[in-house]
Ligand SMILES: Nc1nc2c(ncn2[C@@H]2O[C@H](COP(=O)(O)OP(=O)(O)OP(=O)(O)O)[C@@H](O)[C@H]2O)c(=O)[nH]1
């Protein structure tokens with residue numbers, strides 16, 4: 024499993040039973056920052072197989088605290104369910120909270136949104152770009168897991184481009200449009216208008 028890399032390290036793997044089935048959790052670290060990330064794998068594949076994957080950006084409020092302010096929690100559940108239904112797959116859980124600005128800055132951004140700004144304006148008001156995420160560790164993680172061709176569950180074209188730039192073949196994209204509620208419809212509309220996310224327009228009416 025371990026590959027030598029100047030930037031990233033693989034640490035260890037363990038069984039991870041979940042509501043949907045038994046995954047294996049793999050731990051990784053970015054050497055320069057000490058930032059920790061995990062991958063969940065399910066089932067088996069040959070090196071040439073197209074593997075269903077999801078790149079999920081950490082969202083403590085949505086993933087762990089049941090917030091419906093965004094669609095993250097529902098997407099996370101749906102991704103794990105999809106992987107088990109397809110018999111194989113990988114979820115890369117990246118610790119890039121708040122599109123890379125961190126949890127407390129995201130709460131600052133939420134506060135500004137409560138006062139009327141949209142998600143992009145709030146980031147910019149705080150002095151950040153709209154999206155600061157770095158996907159470079161995905162190439163290393165997928166390499167360790169012997170995945171080179173993927174069907175990516177996302178609505179975000181930047182993730183497709185990031186994987187292609189890392190030499191991963193994105194053979195297909197599966198939309199993941201679960202978790203749209205009255206609490207987050209405007210937020211998701213902003214993502215389509217300002218960040219390039221692709222959603223079926225009927226879902227956003
Ligand atoms: N800065 C900031 N980050 C947010 C906000 N709402 C959600 N996030 C973060 O956004 C990230 C998820 O990104 P999204 O734009 O919802 O979706 P995506 O990952 O780009 O795309 P999908 O693959 O389609 O889900 C998580 O890290 C969340 O913590 C917000 O209002 N401001």
Ligand SMILES: [Zn+2]
Nearest residue numbers: 082085093095
């Ligand atoms: Zn979220």
